[in-house]
Amino acid sequence: LQTLTLFAMAGELHSYSEVCEALSTLEVALGFLAMTGGEPLMQLSCYLEEVLQMENQMAPHIFKALSMCCLKHCVALWQLLISLKSENMLRLKRDPFVGVSEKYKQVLGEDEHRLLTGFFSKNSADAFLLEMHEFLVLVLQKPNALDTFRPDWLKDTLFSYMERKDLDIPRDVEELFPVEILLCHYVEAWKFIVAFKQERGQRQ
Template structure:
């Protein structure tokens, strides 16, 4: 999904409940697509209305937000909506990462704050933030994650995760992301970057 589309979709969903509704609708669609497949270029809203007959169960503005995407964008949209859900929970002072091991939740010091601020002042945070969040919810929230992903790793772990998905790693991530930030700081680093991004866009 293009970054502009991500911003527009995010802008259509104003509250935690709307994000959750859009996400649960998308997950229904993904479940059916996994079983039956679909035409990649079909508009997601058409699929929901015509194939799944869900049009009358959804708020119109949520349908409108989802109409900006085709079926081939569903996974990217899931990535966006799960991240928006976590960001909304942060704003509501709720913890989106209760199941993540404490080993990945160490507080950041002033040096780490400075390094992260420097990195995200120079680079486009959005795609990388989404990848960070996906890795957090799909990988690090598993009970045995610390056995596989040592808390003193980070950058190489995330880069190799993105490479396994055949993604192009943004050059500024490889060159500029601070080596000093470890997996032990992962949750707090993600939260800090989200808050930094929110302040920058206000």
């Protein structure tokens, strides 16, 4: 899914409740697609309207936002919406990562702040940030995550996760993402990066 499409879609969803509504609608669609399959190039809005007959259950602008995607984009869209949900929870002073072990929530020091600021000042890495969040939600949030993922790991762990999904790791991320950021910093690093990018976006 193109980054511009992602930003356009994010711009259509203005609140936590709207993101949650879009996400729950998408998860219904994904559930049906997992069971019955679908035509990859079919517009998601057509699928919701004609196959699932859900159009009347959605606010028009949410339906419009979902109409920007085809069925083949559903997983990428889920990745975006689940991240937007967490970002909105942060804005509402709520913790999106209640189930994540405290061992992955170590506070960042000045050095880590400086390294992350330096990296994300030079590299947008939006897709990588979405992968970071997905790994956090799908992997580190599991109760037994510590059995597999040691808090003193990070870069190689995340890259291996992406490679198992047959994703190319952006060269700038592979070469320049600071090795000093470890899994023990993971939650706070993600929060810091999101806040940094939002602040930079407001200044532009």
